[in-house]
Amino acid sequence: MPVSHPPAIFLMGPTASGKTGLAVELVQSMPLEIISVDSALVYQDMDIGTAKPEADILQQAPHHLIDVIDPMQVYSAAQFRADALRLMAEITARGKVPLLVGGTMLYFRALQQGLGGLPEADADIRAELDREAEQIGWPGMHAKLASIDPETAARLQPADSQRIQRALEVYRLTGQTMTALHRQQAAETLPYRLLKIALQPSDRSVLHARIADRFTAMIQGGLLEEVQGLLKKYPGLRPDMTSMRCVGYRQTLEYIAGNIDHDGWKAQGIAATRQLAKRQLTWLRGMDDTLMLDCLAPDLYGQAHRAISEFLSAV
Numbered sequence: 001m002p003v004s005h006p007p008a009i010f011l012m013g014p015t016a017s018g019k020t021g022l023a024v025e026l027v028q029s030m031p032l033e034i035i036s037v038d039s040a041l042v043y044q045d046m047d048i049g050t051a052k053p054e055a056d057i058l059q060q061a062p063h064h065l066i067d068v069i070d071p072m073q074v075y076s077a078a079q080f081r082a083d084a085l086r087l088m089a090e091i092t093a094r095g096k097v098p099l100l101v102g103g104t105m106l107y108f109r110a111l112q113q114g115l116g117g118l119p120e121a122d123a124d125i126r127a128e129l130d131r132e133a134e135q136i137g138w139p140g141m142h143a144k145l146a147s148i149d150p151e152t153a154a155r156l157q158p159a160d161s162q163r164i165q166r167a168l169e170v171y172r173l174t175g176q177t178m179t180a181l182h183r184q185q186a187a188e189t190l191p192y193r194l195l196k197i198a199l200q201p202s203d204r205s206v207l208h209a210r211i212a213d214r215f216t217a218m219i220q221g222g223l224l225e226e227v228q229g230l231l232k233k234y235p236g237l238r239p240d241m242t243s244m245r246c247v248g249y250r251q252t253l254e255y256i257a258g259n260i261d262h263d264g265w266k267a268q269g270i271a272a273t274r275q276l277a278k279r280q281l282t283w284l285r286g287m288d289d290t291l292m293l294d295c296l297a298p299d300l301y302g303q304a305h306r307a308i309s310e311f312l313s314a315v
Contacts, residue, residue: 008190009196010037012196013103013198015103015211016211017103020101027060028061030308032099033099034099035084043243044068045229046246048223049249071237071243071244072236072237072241074241077119077175081114088100098192103276125169133161139158141164142160143158145168148171149167152167195311196289196291197304197307199300200284216270218248224255227253248273251272
């Protein structure tokens with residue numbers, strides 16, 4: 001990317017890797033402004049289960065794209081890209097540098113590469129689709145696809161489970177049909193000079209311990225009451241809605257429904273979060289031109305600060 005382009009920074013990493021804490025430290029000492037890249041933090045009234053930054057932290061270091069929609073709504077990768085590009089232009093115009101922080105790798109890819117490509121498979125969504133197919137059959141799933149993307153459905157047989165599943169999966173991941181994605185031209189190159197930083201743990205067991213401690217703290221901090229409050233405030237809220245498929249909320253709904261006991265709730269919540277972290281790390285390993293930093297390093301802030309300073313001085 002030419003030096004003439006304005007700078008922007010990606011700070012990526014798995015859940016519980018310390019992204020928010022590092023970003024807040026960096027904002028205190030550098031001309032940066034944070035844009036959240038997190039598909040769960042966009043939801044209002046979902047604070048505990050999303051590990052949303054506390055109000056005092058947000059006052060010190062405001063985050064864009066937090067609390068933008070209610071849990072009944074859907075926020076797609078396409079919407080994120082549009083919002084992020086607008087905010088990045090505004091931040092640049094203020095003489096600051098956009099610092100995009102989060103763990104929703106699909107959003108990072110959509111921002112940098114556009115939406116023309118199809119997303120990778122998502123095991124959780126595929127499992128959901130399989131469960132739905134058990135109830136209504138693949139012809140029923142084909143009919144569901146036809147209501148969303150009639151052109152793709154017309155090319156598929158009602159028993160073609162693999163391709164029907166993929167088309168529905170793509171729609172749920174991106175908010176766009178396969179037909180629309182195939183029609184898109186190659187997206188314009190992101191008009192920013194990027195520094196991509198990824199936090200990875202040198203010891204995966206430490207990250208797992210952080211995840212367990214954090215989910216336990218969420219339970220103790222009122223996750224159950226938060227979800228009960230959501231169900232009361234939004235009477236139409238259903239387990240299959242995007243907001244309620246977020247890690248932690250899905251398991252809490254199962255607990256409320258009586259499908260699992262308290263120990264199962266905790267165990268499943270921790271296991272699901274670990275699986276999320278594993279998927280995030282897999283994404284990161286596949287990204288190019290990325291500076292990998294050990295999120296457990298005692299001088300993490302110093303390493304990140306030096307890398308960003310060198311990057312900005314090259315403008």
